[in-house]
Amino acid sequence: MHILITGGAGFIGSHVVRHFVNVYPEYLITNLDSLSYAGNLENLKDVERKPNYRFVKGDITDRSCIESLFEEHRFDGVIHLAAESHVDRSIASPQQFVLTNVVGTVNLLDAARNCWSADYGGKRFYHISTDEVYGSLGNEGLFTEETPYDPHSPYSASKASSDHFVRAWHDTYGLPIVISNCSNNYGSYQFPEKLIPLFINNIRLKKPLPVYGKGENVRDWLWVIDHASAIDVIYHRGENGETYNIGGHNEWTNIDLIRLLCEIMDRKLGREPGESAALITYVTDRAGHDLRYAIDSSKLQRELGWQPSILFEEGLERTVEWYLGNQEWLEQVTSGAYREYYETMYR
Ligand code: NAD
Ligand code: DAU
Numbered sequence: 001m002h003i004l005i006t007g008g009a010g011f012i013g014s015h016v017v018r019h020f021v022n023v024y025p026e027y028l029i030t031n032l033d034s035l036s037y038a039g040n041l042e043n044l045k046d047v048e049r050k051p052n053y054r055f056v057k058g059d060i061t062d063r064s065c066i067e068s069l070f071e072e073h074r075f076d077g078v079i080h081l082a083a084e085s086h087v088d089r090s091i092a093s094p095q096q097f098v099l100t101n102v103v104g105t106v107n108l109l110d111a112a113r114n115c116w117s118a119d120y121g122g123k124r125f126y127h128i129s130t131d132e133v134y135g136s137l138g139n140e141g142l143f144t145e146e147t148p149y150d151p152h153s154p155y156s157a158s159k160a161s162s163d164h165f166v167r168a169w170h171d172t173y174g175l176p177i178v179i180s181n182c183s184n185n186y187g188s189y190q191f192p193e194k195l196i197p198l199f200i201n202n203i204r205l206k207k208p209l210p211v212y213g214k215g216e217n218v219r220d221w222l223w224v225i226d227h228a229s230a231i232d233v234i235y236h237r238g239e240n241g242e243t244y245n246i247g248g249h250n251e252w253t254n255i256d257l258i259r260l261l262c263e264i265m266d267r268k269l270g271r272e273p274g275e276s277a278a279l280i281t282y283v284t285d286r287a288g289h290d291l292r293y294a295i296d297s298s299k300l301q302r303e304l305g306w307q308p309s310i311l312f313e314e315g316l317e318r319t320v321e322w323y324l325g326n327q328e329w330l331e332q333v334t335s336g337a338y339r340e341y342y343e344t345m346y347r
Contacts, residue, residue, distance in 0.1 A: 007082030215255030247295025
C-alpha cells in the first residue's frame with residue numbers, strides 16, 4: 001500500500017504522517033508538500049529516517065508535477081490535506097486560496113482518475129475538509145452531514161468548492177472518494193498564527209492577547225491526535241462516496257477558552273494568578289466572523305466506532321506543556337529560521 005499524503009509538513013498533516021508511518025510500517029507513505037510558510041519539516045524529525053517514509057517537495061497547483069508523480073509512483077490512495085488554512089490570510093489575499101484549495105484539489109483529482117481509471121479496485125481519494133463549509137450556527141443546533149453548505153470567508157468558500165469538486169469526480173467519473181469535515185484542531189506543531197499557539201506564545205513573551213470582537217464566538221475543539229485517529233478509521237473503513245463529520249463535542253466561547261489558557265499558563269510559568277489574563281486586549285472583530293461552530297459526529301461514532309480519546313482540559317494542559325517544552329521550535333517558527341531546515345536536510 002503506497003499512500004500519498006499532501007500537506008504532511010503542516011500542523012494536522014504532520015500528525016497524520018506520523019500516525020500512518022508508525023502504525024502501518026508495511027505501508028509506504030509519501031509526503032508531498034510545497035513547504036509554504038505553514039510547512040515545516042522539523043515537525044517530522046522523528047520519522048524522517050524511517051524506511052517507509054519519503055518526502056517530495058512539490059506544489060499541488062503545478063499540474064505537470066502532480067501528473068508525473070502519479071505516473072511514477074502509481075499510488076494506491078491519497079489523503080489530501082494540503083491547503084491554505086488560515087481565515088485571516090484568506091481575507092487579506094483570497095487568490096492563493098482559490099489556486100491551492102480549488103485548482104490544486106482538481107489537479108489531484110484528475111491525476112488520481114487518470115492513474116486509476118482502468119481499475120478503481122482498492123483505491124481511495126480521501127479529502128480532508130472543515131466544518132466551516134456549513135457556515136455559522138445560532139445558539140442552538142449542530143452541523144450534521146446534511147447541513148446545507150453556506151460558507152462565508154474566502155477560506156471556507158474555497159474549501160466548500162473543493163468538496164463539491166471531489167463529489168463531482170465521484171458522481172461523474174466514479175472516483176472512489178471519501179470526505180470528512182472536522183472542527184477546530186488544537187495540539188503540538190500548530191503554526192503560531194492560530195488562536196491557541198499564538199496566545200501561548202504571546203503569554204510566554206508577555207505580549208497582548210488580541211481577542212476579536214467581544215470574544216463570544218464559539219468553536220468546537222478537537223485534539224489533533226484524535227483527528228489523526230479519525231482519519232485512519234475513515235480512510236480504512238469509511239463508505240465510498242460518504243461524508244463524515246468529526247468533532248469533539250467540546251464547545252467553548254473564545255473568551256472562556258482564553259481565560260482557561262491564561263490560568264494554565266500562570267500555573268506552569270509560576271506567575272501570579274491573573275497575570276496572563278491582564279494581557280487580554282479586545283480588538284476589531286474579524287470581517288464576516290462566524291458566530292458558532294458545533295459538530296454532530298454521531299454518524300462517525302455510530303458507523304465506525306470512533307470517539308475522542310481525551311477531555312479538552314487535559315488536552316489543553318498537554319498542549320501548553322508541549323509548547324513550553326519546545327520553545328526552540330516556537331522561536332524557529334516565529335523567526336522564520338525553520339525555512340533553513342529543508343536546505344540543510346534535503347540539499
Ligand atoms: P496548515 O496550514 O498547518 O498546513 C497546510 C500544509 O499544506 C502546509 O504544510 C503547507 O506547506 C502545505 N501546502 C500549502 N499549499 C500547498 C501547495 N500548493 N502544494 C503543496 N502543499 C501545500 O494547515 P492545517 O491546519 O494542518 O490543515 C490541514 C487541512 O485540514 C486543511 O485542508 C484544512 O482545511 C483542514 N482542516 C483544518 C482544521 C484546523 O483546525 N486546523 C480543521 C478542519 C480541517
Ligand atoms: O473550524 C475549523 C477551522 O478552524 C479550520 O478549517 C481552519 O483551518 C482553522 O484555522 C480554524 O479556523 P478558525 O478561524 O476558527 O481558527 P483561528 O484559530 O484562526 O480562530 C479561532 C477563533 O479565535 C475565531 O473565532 C477567531 C478568534 N481569534 C483568532 C485569532 C488568531 C481571536 O479572537 N484572536 C486571534 O488573534
